[in-house]
Amino acid sequence: MKPNVAAAKAALSHLDIEDKDSAIKAKSRDFFWYSPVLKDRLDHVVADFVVSPRSEAEVIEVLKVCYAHDVPVTTRGAGTGNYGQAMPLAGGCVMHLQHMNAVKEIHPGRVIVEPGCLIKDLDAACKADSDQEVRMFSSTWATASIGGFIAGGSGGVGSCTWGSLRDLGNIIRLRVVTMEEEPRVLNFRGEELARVSHAYGTNGIITELEIPLAPAYDWVEMFVAFDDFMGAASFAEELANQDGILIKLASVFEAPIAHDYFQRVKPHVTEGQSVVGLMVAPHSMDGFETFLKRRPQAGLIYRSDASTWERTPGAVFEYGWNHTTLRALKVDPSITYLQVRYGFPGHLGLVEKIRDMLSPEVLQHLEVLRENGKVMFAGLSLVKFTTEERLDEIVRLHEEAGAMIFNPHRYTLEEGGRQTVDDRQLRFKKEADPKGLLNPGKMIAWDDPDWSYDRMYAYPKLQSAG
Amino acid sequence: MKPNVAAAKAALSHLDIEDKDSAIKAKSRDFFWYSPVLKDRLDHVVADFVVSPRSEAEVIEVLKVCYAHDVPVTTRGAGTGNYGQAMPLAGGCVMHLQHMNAVKEIHPGRVIVEPGCLIKDLDAACKADSDQEVRMFSSTWATASIGGFIAGGSGGVGSCTWGSLRDLGNIIRLRVVTMEEEPRVLNFRGEELARVSHAYGTNGIITELEIPLAPAYDWVEMFVAFDDFMGAASFAEELANQDGILIKLASVFEAPIAHDYFQRVKPHVTEGQSVVGLMVAPHSMDGFETFLKRRPQAGLIYRSDASTWERTPGAVFEYGWNHTTLRALKVDPSITYLQVRYGFPGHLGLVEKIRDMLSPEVLQHLEVLRENGKVMFAGLSLVKFTTEERLDEIVRLHEEAGAMIFNPHRYTLEEGGRQTVDDRQLRFKKEADPKGLLNPGKMIAWDDPDWSYDRMYAYPKLQSAG
């Protein structure tokens, strides 16, 4: 069925609709351009219109109208995703949830919040109310929405302690609206959460989230420098294994990342130094200092509670997770990245093996992460981009060595995962989005169940660039 | 030098001194009788007098006077230790810190407290102040002192999350008074803590503690029943490895422990059922229930927030740690126990091996514990006591199989540990207790540096039974 955009726009004209082309273009993009591959494939993608509902009732109205007129709907939180998750591949409506940002209820250990609330605003409300904060956040804490994080993200600052969003207990409940002729409102818990969590809004719109909280502390942020990269990686890993020392971040940057890409850190490190970025609870600092003194090769070059730097670096977490790639890109636009899993128990050895094989074409950037109760590493390796073929080759070399890749140069759920359909997500899409109008092109299993994954998927209905 | 008890008593008569023989006898004992071996060796031990100082100044006075008159001093918190730690082997003065119980300062993430404060009172103060609580406590939470826990204990409820007391970060600072001619007051942090932590007061009196706090939640307490013991053990271990599910306790009881020894649980389990005792954060319950439903062999028989039991069991943590032994002893006085380390990664296999070898003479009681970032088990196995020789043989069988024993049938630091002197504790004793008057007989290295550990140590100056 051909979408009737004009009719849909007319029917929704009483809502907050964006008309200006430049604004529509801006709200049709995320940070997909981190990938030269996605930059090439998606740069032209643009919505037909953008609507910003103020309530769940207005969300339902938008979905009903777009259903009736066969208009695709792609949801937008804050548009900071890296894989084009919020980009409308077939045009249509972008539904921007910026106005749905209320923090509804704060309780001991949990909060109920609307999806469009920025993570920093959520934290501010929880701190003011009861000295609490979210367990984990994407390093885009200052700009991203909590709904976008759950729908499009995976983990981040805090995952060294609490694991990933998909781990049991890290999301309590999601309230979801379907895109049926008569949209239904469903509350998901337990096994149901995986249907819509990290599903890019392809099968339902999250209109309310209930997530756990942790105590808010005045985290001490630090940089520690090492002459030896594996020493830096071991330091971070061992620290995360100290059960009595509470941390929220442990990032590892292979030389010369800090020197070349972290402008404010540069005066304090040499080109040959690898650096660890940390967040440690203030009441764990005595324990941390004891741990540190046992490791004379570790040089504490910065601590936020006693800074000697002329120009302070700002939040240390804004050097890690995918901010590392951002900073590198600002210096060298030919840099891109890969997402690597270095699983327990061979994680340290695998990092060393990959580094020996591919450095400095690939520079190691590790984030300490917990998986099934074990400390391991997520790699967000910096890659000097030359050609797509070489990038695919580098991916293949990682996988052959045992380091799983979660490809950030792809816009589909499956290709960003493990090349298989998530059956729970597909089944729920069949129920909740019978016309296949929600964020089309992002779930291969919907459009092309027999896809062989032998090459990059190209959504047949992707708007043409011309 | 022969102690001049009369002179010491006279010099301290203005303080709170206990005169009555029955009270002196009671304050000369702890829960040593859990061990038939220690019962045999120490039953007659009694102080010459008991003094209860009200302040650090009075502690100093007691130490000065006893130093001058060569009177041994053994410190008492609440006297709930299991190895005779607080028992005055050579008589003399028992210094009871019951009056020094003030909670001095509560801050985000830490508290400063006097040693005689009962752990339950400390928790109550922190909760009322700022919804905080101690990270870990001995299951004698209701009766033990925080100073006695640090000086004589090891870990307990909360250790499944935070590790043991000896792990970096679990004690911040200890204020210690020496027993020199002029007692000195020292503040220990970092590496210094190990000098006096778990040192049985043999080298200094702790007069103030600074320890970390965690958020106080209304923990949901549960019992889960299994037809298969290894299924129960795996369940508890896997739960503790769920990074998003916050727990404070995971105890495992081999059948028929719950049926035979837990009176209020008995109506709800069969003889053949093994049971897991849990404390889970309320906001982690959805995650826990999801985890539980994936394991149909696990039967939830009790939850504190929705109890269907006619007679509720009371605190589930008072069934675990060393309360299991207490409950077993009440039914069968011939039961004793062992302390076992089932280290990662072979912990489950080792438990199975030991159980196959020794059940039901030895019944498995496991406590989930973290060690170096990994979930593993502490065993507090119930043992049907026959002879000391057989008990020693059971110890040997464990050690041969790879399961380290921390022998609770010994009253010395070394024998309760790994049969070696802790050099930091010995060196500090030389400095802080030059006359060797603090809790004599508890540190073999002080009295007998060449001891061979080929048999149970008998302190030469132990009061004679006759």
Ligand SMILES: Cc1cc2nc3c(=O)[nH]c(=O)nc-3n(C[C@H](O)[C@H](O)[C@H](O)COP(=O)(O)OP(=O)(O)OC[C@H]3O[C@@H](n4cnc5c(N)ncnc54)[C@H](O)[C@@H]3O)c2cc1C
């Ligand atoms: C510098 C940088 C650093 C980053 N660091 C991290 C990191 O540490 N961890 C991490 O996981 N990601 C990271 N990201 C990616 C991204 O910033 C985060 O995932 C962020 O939390 C996404 O939130 P958002 O509001 O911007 O989502 P958007 O980009 O707006 O949306 C993300 C996806 O969710 C869908 N969506 C949004 N809201 C809803 C809803 N209410 N219902 C259903 N679907 C919805 C969208 O359609 C889209 O598919 C980073 C990106 C950058 C540029």
Ligand SMILES: Cc1cc2nc3c(=O)[nH]c(=O)nc-3n(C[C@H](O)[C@H](O)[C@H](O)COP(=O)(O)OP(=O)(O)OC[C@H]3O[C@@H](n4cnc5c(N)ncnc54)[C@H](O)[C@@H]3O)c2cc1C
């Ligand atoms: C049923 C039961 C369950 C138990 N469960 C646990 C458990 O889960 N974990 C655990 O670790 N233990 C356990 N224990 C042992 C004991 O209860 C705890 O270790 C408890 O915390 C000790 O505190 P207390 O005040 O009773 O110490 P006490 O017995 O009074 O003293 C313990 C030792 O510390 C010394 N001491 C006391 N105060 C000071 C001070 N201020 N300065 C220097 N030295 C001092 C004493 O001389 C003695 O050597 C259990 C015991 C029983 C009977």
